[in-house]
Amino acid sequence: AGRGRRRASGLTGVVVRPHSSRSAHLAPWVPVVGLEIHAQISSNSKLFSGSQVQFAAPPNSLVSFFDASLPGTLPVLNRRCVEAAVMTGLALNCSINKKSLFDRKHYFYADLPAGYQITQQRVPIAVNGSLSYSLCIDNKMSQMVTKTVRIKQIQLEQDSGKSLHDDTRSQTLVDLNRAGVGLMEVVMEPDMCCGEEAAAAVRELQLILQTLGSSQAVMAEGQLRVDANVSVHHPGEPYGVRTEVKNINSMRFLAKAIDYEIQRQIEELENGGTILNETRAFDSKLGCTVPMRDKEGQQDYRFMPEPNLPPLILYDAKSLPANMNHQQVINIDWIHERLPDLPSVKRKKLVEQYGILPEHSFTLLNEDGLAEFFESVVKQTQMKPKKVIGWILKDLLSYLKQHSLTVKESPVSSFLLADLLNLLEKKEISSTAAKQVLAELWKGEGKTPLEIVKEQKLELLQDQKELEQICQAVIDGHENEVMAIKAGNPKVLNKLIGLVQKKTQGRSNPVLVKQLLEKKLSG
Amino acid sequence: MRALLLGPWLRAARGLPRAPGSGHRHRGHGGHRPQGPLRKVSVEVLDHLEHLALVDFRDAEGVERLQKAIQFADQLHEVNTNGVEPMDSVLEDRCLYLREDDVTEGNCTKELLENAREKVEEYFVAPPGNIPLPKLEERETFLQGSQ
Numbered sequence: 001a002g003r004g005r006r007r008a009s010g011l012t013g014v015v016v017r018p019h020s021s022r023s024a025h026l027a028p029w030v031p032v033v034g035l036e037i038h039a040q041i042s043s044n045s046k047l048f049s050g051s052q053v054q055f056a057a058p059p060n061s062l063v064s065f066f067d068a069s070l071p072g073t074l075p076v077l078n079r080r081c082v083e084a085a086v087m088t089g090l091a092l093n094c095s096i097n098k099k100s101l102f103d104r105k106h107y108f109y110a111d112l113p114a115g116y117q118i119t120q121q122r123v124p125i126a127v128n129g130s131l132s133y134s135l136c137i138d139n140k141m142s143q144m145v146t147k148t149v150r151i152k153q154i155q156l157e158q159d160s161g162k163s164l165h166d167d168t169r170s171q172t173l174v175d176l177n178r179a180g181v182g183l184m185e186v187v188m189e190p191d192m193c194c195g196e197e198a199a200a201a202v203r204e205l206q207l208i209l210q211t212l213g214s215s216q217a218v219m220a221e222g223q224l225r226v227d228a229n230v231s232v233h234h235p236g237e238p239y240g241v242r243t244e245v246k247n248i249n250s251m252r253f254l255a256k257a258i259d260y261e262i263q264r265q266i267e268e269l270e271n272g273g274t275i276l277n278e279t280r281a282f283d284s285k286l287g288c289t290v291p292m293r294d295k296e297g298q299q300d301y302r303f304m305p306e307p308n309l310p311p312l313i314l315y316d317a318k319s320l321p322a323n324m325n326h327q328q329v330i331n332i333d334w335i336h337e338r339l340p341d342l343p344s345v346k347r348k349k350l351v352e353q354y355g356i357l358p359e360h361s362f363t364l365l366n367e368d369g370l371a372e373f374f375e376s377v378v379k380q381t382q383m384k385p386k387k388v389i390g391w392i393l394k395d396l397l398s399y400l401k402q403h404s405l406t407v408k409e410s411p412v413s414s415f416l417l418a419d420l421l422n423l424l425e426k427k428e429i430s431s432t433a434a435k436q437v438l439a440e441l442w443k444g445e446g447k448t449p450l451e452i453v454k455e456q457k458l459e460l461l462q463d464q465k466e467l468e469q470i471c472q473a474v475i476d477g478h479e480n481e482v483m484a485i486k487a488g489n490p491k492v493l494n495k496l497i498g499l500v501q502k503k504t505q506g507r508s509n510p511v512l513v514k515q516l517l518e519k520k521l522s523g
Numbered sequence: 524m525r526a527l528l529l530g531p532w533l534r535a536a537r538g539l540p541r542a543p544g545s546g547h548r549h550r551g552h553g554g555h556r557p558q559g560p561l562r563k564v565s566v567e568v569l570d571h572l573e574h575l576a577l578v579d580f581r582d583a584e585g586v587e588r589l590q591k592a593i594q595f596a597d598q599l600h601e602v603n604t605n606g607v608e609p610m611d612s613v614l615e616d617r618c619l620y621l622r623e624d625d626v627t628e629g630n631c632t633k634e635l636l637e638n639a640r641e642k643v644e645e646y647f648v649a650p651p652g653n654i655p656l657p658k659l660e661e662r663e664t665f666l667q668g669s670q
Contacts, residue, residue: 043624050627059645060635064628068635080624101611108577110649165651173646176635300575305611310619328621 016232016266027234029269031262032242033198034190037205038183039215040159040223041084047158047182048075048118055221059175067180069113074308079330081182082125084214085156086314086335088184089126091208091342092151096332098314100125102156102306107299110174111161119185121303124155125312131188132344133204134362135196144359149201150189159183178222184215190229190239194262195255202226202254207343207365219250226254230261232269240265240275245289247281257282261289346371354378354385363393369407370397373414380418383425391421395435399442411444420449432506433458461507467500470508471516474499485521493517564590569666570659577656582665 016029043053051064066073089096101123104116129151137143161179163172186205192198206224209215217224231242245261248254260282265275280289315321317333341349347361350371356364364371374392378385396417400410420441424434433453440452453459461467474496475482484492493514500513569580580586632645641648659666 045622045624045626045628050622050625051629052626058632060632060647061645062629063631063635065631065635066628068638070638076622077619078624079621082621106575108653110647163649164646167651170651171643172649172651173643174649175646300571302575307612307614310612310614310617312619327623328618330621 016262029232029266030235031193031266032190032231032233032239033192033194033258033262034229034242035186035188035192035198035202036227036229037186037188037202038159038225038227039088039186039205039209039217041081041182041184042213042215043078043080043084043182045078045080046180047078047081047156049073049180050076051180053181054177055223057177059173060177062177063179067113067176069115075118075306077309077312078182079327081156082312082314082330083335084182084212085125085154085184086330086332087212087339088186088209088214089129089154090332090336090339091212092126092129092131092154092186094126094129094151094154096126096314097123098316098319098332099123100156100312100314102309102312103303104306105301105303107301109160109163110172111163111176111179113161113176113179117158117160118306118309119157120155122305124153125314126154127152129154131201131205131208133197133200135200136359144362147192147197147200149191149197152187152189154187155185157183157185190231195258198226198228198258199251199255203251203366204343211340211343211346228254228258228261230258230265231275232262232265240269241277243275243277243289244279245282246279246292247283249284253282253284256287257289260287264289354389356385356389360389360393363397367397367400367407373407373410376414377418377421380415381421381425383421388421391417395438399438412438412441416441416449423449423453427460427509429453429458429460430506430509432501433460436506457505457507459507460509461504467504467508467512468516470500470503471513471520474503475517475520482521493521564593566659566666573664573666574656579664580666 016031040053041047045051046053046064046067049064049066051067052062054062064073066075086096100120102118103121105119105121106116108115130148131151132146132148134144134146137145159178159181161174161176163174165172188201192201202224206217206219209217209224215223219225226248228245228248229242230245231240233240243261243265245257248257261280268275276291279292281292282289314330314332316331320331321329343365347358347365350356350361350364351358364374370392373396374385374389377392378388381388396410396412399405399412400407417438420434420437423429423437424431429437436456436458437449437452440447440456441449447455478496478499481492481495485496496517497510497513500508500517501510564586569586573579580589636642636645636647639647656662
């Protein structure tokens with residue numbers, strides 16, 4: 001059996017053929033992937049204390065006495081965090097538990113000053129939801145398939161502080177700025193089969209969270225962290241032993257880490273080994289998973305109810321209490337009514353309203369601000385949306401990607417692009433010329449499309465007579481091609497059109513040129 | 524949720540059946556210390572506890588005190604709780620107060636670091652990762668050599 005790392009077959013192919021050389025008779029493997037996702041709640045202050053939530057601040061400056069776990073401090077629940085969790089639960093089709101409970105999860109680590117984390121182990125705030133996501137088959141955008149993953153639950157819990165390991169001095173530096181920040185843990189059932197599905201599901205969750213505003217979900221800033229549970233088994237047999245893969249820091253590594261672990265387990269089992277129920281870390285430099293040092297055997301978290309917090313009670317329109325302070329009441333129905341359009345709904349609307357393809361709607365929503373840019377251009381131009389989308393997805397987007405720019409940073413505004421597309425639509429320039437103008441606009445020198453057209457003399461020849469003369473000249477100069485066309489090979493006409501284009505320096509309308517040539521040649 | 528009692532642990536270890544709800548054994552009236560079989564806590568359980576909670580039972584007397592405490596708490600099993608929802612807090616009928624999402628605390632780095640024995644540029648200093656308690660064979664504990 002080779003030691004090479006081959007990709008799992010992924011996609012809709014749930015099955016991985018064994019690749020050991022002596023395994024022609026071995027049964028195929030079914031990989032199983034579940035996810036535990038921690039999303040940092042977007043709020044001003046922390047889950048149980050009034051210290052600020054902010055990325056990158058001087059160490060230990062955003063820490064209250066409670067966060068530092070000083071004796072005599074008590075947790076006080078932040079209303080905004082509860083609302084964020086309810087919104088997320090509703091968006092993921094969960095049942096919201098009107099009564100949920102808080103528990104303590106005990107373990108020792110330097111960045112957990114209390115020695116326990118307040119979480120929701122017994123009765124979390126939301127359960128039994130689902131998330132639909134889409135995958136492209138065969139890496140082409142042309143065919144997309146929709147899949148669903150079940151959401152087991154969503155729970156509110158505290159984040160821990162940050163440990164910076166200083167191996168040279170054999171010590172750990174602890175910053176508690178992050179300790180106590182509110183997290184939503186979203187648990188996805190093991191309904192996925194490979195890295196690609198997991199990455200697509202996480203991407204969709206990320207878009208939903210960002211649309212709701214419940215989390216900014218930026219992986220690079222640690223606002224979205226994913227742990228994967230991976231196992232393999234033979235079809236028809238019980239699930240295999242699972243490992244937990246942690247330390248996945250980006251969407252790119254998520255698929256890689258999971259696929260590596262699937263392959264590692266298959267190779268291990270095919271070589272007669274066993275899989276340990278352990279926690280492994282993904283090493284992005286080496287592209288592999290390694291056992292984690294500090295996890296000595298099974299952890300016993302000794303869960304107990306959080307004695308300082310009564311049950312969290314949520315209400316709906318029917319159960320709303322009459323004589324309670326508004327500020328103390330969270331109404332699930334009120335929140336439901338105010339949910340924004342989720343990405344799946346937005347995509348559908350874009351397709352219906354503008355007649356674009358479903359895969360276009362995915363690309364529009366995948367890029368922050370691109371859908372708004374597209375709609376803005378459509379408003380300002382007479383060009384049909386179906387044509388505009390090509391300019392947005394092919395030309396504009398590729399420029400942005402090449403220069404690693406976001407839509408917001410685009411030197412070409414929607415106004416400028418619409419202006420350019422109008423010139424094209426009015427047939428004042430050819431589409432080749434339009435691309436040239438766009439390249440010039442990209443330099444961001446503040447010129448308008450019309451100015452560039454005039455500067456570079458890109459206007460389409462409006463003088464029919466001049467065009468006819470040029471066509472005639474080309475015909476006269478290429479007897480062989482003319483004979484080929486007359487002999488029944490119409491494709492050669494394209495060469496003549498090309499020659500006319502060259503002579504006019506791209507300033508002729510190819511449709512008109514074709515008509516003129518055809519007329520002359522039929523005579 | 525696992526109760527704090529070690530009762531279930533011991534039963535599992537010794538294979539004893541759960542105390543039946545119907546068979547009431549009346550005992551312990553009038554401030555009388557409860558009698559009943561003193562169940563020994565196994566060395567494995569004690570070692571596991573020492574790892575988990577980083578306590579040190581120190582000597583045989585400490586262990587005996589633990590066993591007596593378990594026996595005392597086991598009286599709870601004499602109560603028939605069939606169909607009764609467990610209560611985990613006397614606060615269960617209280618209203619959970621919800622705070623507005625305002626920044627009202629923090630910015631007290633200096634004060635917090637006053638408690639730290641060692642610090643490096645406003646970071647707390649800790650050992651490099653958890654130092655696991657050595658295995659039973661390698662520790663100096665009276666538990667070693669116990670049956």
